[in-house]
Amino acid sequence: MNADRDESDAGRPIPNFDASNIRLTTVAPALGVPSSQDSQPDYLEYGTEGRSVVSTMFANTGMSYLLGISAGGVYGLREGLINTPSHRFRVKLNSVLNHCGRHGSRAGNMVGVLSVIYSLYEGAADHFEIDQYTGPVQPVGPAVAAFMTGATFKCQAGPRVAALAGSIGLGAVGASYIGYSMLGIPYGKLGWLFL
Numbered sequence: 001m002n003a004d005r006d007e008s009d010a011g012r013p014i015p016n017f018d019a020s021n022i023r024l025t026t027v028a029p030a031l032g033v034p035s036s037q038d039s040q041p042d043y044l045e046y047g048t049e050g051r052s053v054v055s056t057m058f059a060n061t062g063m064s065y066l067l068g069i070s071a072g073g074v075y076g077l078r079e080g081l082i083n084t085p086s087h088r089f090r091v092k093l094n095s096v097l098n099h100c101g102r103h104g105s106r107a108g109n110m111v112g113v114l115s116v117i118y119s120l121y122e123g124a125a126d127h128f129e130i131d132q133y134t135g136p137v138q139p140v141g142p143a144v145a146a147f148m149t150g151a152t153f154k155c156q157a158g159p160r161v162a163a164l165a166g167s168i169g170l171g172a173v174g175a176s177y178i179g180y181s182m183l184g185i186p187y188g189k190l191g192w193l194f195l
Helices: 024-031 055-081 088-126 142-155 159-183
Strands: none
Touching: 055 088, 088 142, 142 159
8 A cells, every 4th residue: 555665664563461560459359359358348438318409309300390291291182182173184283282282391390390399398398307396207398398389389379379289288298198108118218209
């Protein structure tokens, strides 16, 4: 190919693969080589407090939005098929897409906002350690967070409606706690909102 190239030139030199300075005991678990008896294993730092408020909020919001947009989309599919003004395929398709988009986004956004508010209230309840003031009642943090979420979400409709919305949230936490108790599952095992 290259006419100017010397025939005695072998190209780049081969790198030195001398491994005599590598101690196999430093990578012993990976290679199965027994290490010395006096060395202790290295442990990773682990926070006993669990996930942070922001991490919990992101996880809760993402899952809630996904479930809300899916349920709203299914409801929009039903409404789009029922309320189609024509029997032509293009008109039906347009009606279904419009209804799925409208109901799905509305439900997803609403549930996502509720999840953000709930996560912040639950984080505040954990930060102020309100569980220490209630005695044997265990899920007081999620119960307070659910009541405050409902009350905050409907606070512009008046105090009676806000109290009703908070009671609905409190009832949802109570129902999930009773369900967990009846099934013998530790409360909050799923790690999503109050479930």
